[in-house]
Amino acid sequence: MTSRRHTTKVEIPIPSSANGSASASNKLDLPPPNNWPFLPTVLESLLIAIYPTTLLLGSVFSTLHPATRAATYNPISQAYDPADAPSYFAKKSNLFNVYFVKIGWVWITLAFFLFVFTHSSLGPPLRPALTKRRLQAVLRYACITAVWIAVTQWFFGPPIIDRGFRWTGGKCELIYDDSFAARAEKADMSDAEKAFTHAACKTIGGQWKGGHDISGHVFLLILGSATLWLELLPAMLKMEGLREARRILTSDGLVRSAAFETDDNAGGNMKVPEETHIGVKVALVVAGMSWWMLLMTAAYFHTWFEKFTGLLVAFSAVYTVYFLPRALPPWRQVVGMPGV
Template identity: 30%
Template sequence: MALGSAADFRFAMRNLYLYHLKTLVALSTIVVFGTAYSVVYNTYLDTSNPLLTHLPHPLHKSHYFASKSNILNVLFIKKLWGWTSAAFLALYLTSPARLQTRERVYTFLAETVMWLLFTGWFFGPSLLDRLTYSTGGECLVHLPSGALVTVPSELCYTKSTVSAATHPDLFAASLTPLADDWRQVPRLRRGHDVSGHMFLLTMSMLFLAEQVSHSIRMHAAGGAQEMSAVHKWVVLGNMVIILLGYLACYTTTVYFHTPFEKITGFLLGLAGYAVTHTSLFRTILRAKPRQS
């Protein structure tokens, strides 16, 4: 059923509600359990502490997912919006014609904008970087001697590489001469370091669950014959990505960030996703293109 009227749109939203609720309950349960576990068993690393964040996780030798180099983190979490985009595009392009609506494309574009604003650019630094800086964050460089040097915040925002050769004034007071080949990209530390992973995992999993639900509802309503074999495999692939997202949420809440940073990341992810369910966004979707 195409969403061609306000009544159709409201009907679709009511049908999607249960799918959203199930995904939200699953994510909330994982976040609460993982965070509680990390507190009770002291398994989390305070990533905003500049004295700790550059060190391996204390449990990295005995707990595979406590290592930042684990395959789930390197190939999945750090490239999550790429996986999300590929999963959505494959799902959309293989969907039956009546599921290829402009509303779904606009929703994807809106979520992509949220991803960019929170993690990439918001008239300069991203929203997450601005939040860290506004709560006491500092742009820091960790020297080989163990000393911390505060540098201008612009170097963190631009992710510039610094060295004694490129920025001699920054290290003039260093008691230990720096090697000629030493270089480092400054990082924002201290302040409230919202879990960007939790933000993106929450938003991505809710978005993909919504998109998959279109195909599930159509199949349940007897429209399976309209779906190609390729589309059914793509739906399965999307479900695998969602399950990996659940696992990534669990490992993040157990091993990284303070409890409050994980919770705020989760809540901001909900907010980023909820943008596509605001009255303003729905009004835009219901607006018919002008006829030339």
């Protein structure tokens, strides 16, 4: 019995002949493309690989560095003793941690919207016009921000990080203090607050103990910087190369280049004035600082597994917003794709 060989129909643009008679809508039946719609391109894969590589390098450094091994690390507070911290960046009080990481989403938001409203690939620079590309970029930001809020701030009560800590056996242990003020403060705290929120535990002088603590720093720094990079890449490549390399599944069931759905009237072919480059520069600075602080976090804070779960949660959100739309046309109609 012979089997029938199936091929995947892929539409690619056919270069015009010398006399210009060839049509751009010609179709060919070809074997499946090198990258499926739900997979990143080679360039995107290299970018994504930077994050696990950074975590690995930081963890190896902390294991091998003599000063780090000799320093006193408290796994409960997840911090080194300031008196013998192996580096300025190993202190939680370092300025970069206090004024950049601790309010990291403010910097990510500033960089994102400065880029969106100053780069002509998304619409008229320095004008509040809500083009399709800008609107979909804002929707992507809203989705990513919703994940950040759910994981670190609030998820119908305690955030996912705190819930995960409790689900894995963690609890809030009080630091006993017989002073009248401490007893009164503890009496004012409800049992639910003691049990379910890290912030409430810290407020009453307690400490999280026992459970798995997803690294919020790793999650934030990867989620924010990856969002900026995936928005920037099409603009930095002048809307060419990456756009053609990405594959999408269209509503008619064909696998095509992402350029098939590009709306050149949305601003993709507009000349970029020099003054609008400020958005790209600020986003690059924020993404670069995020990478550096990710390396410092990998070197001096959290366990291997806590850093891995922070990476995994961040990647899940990035994949859902930036890669899954390529294979799901209805989802792509809502959030779009950068440069398309």
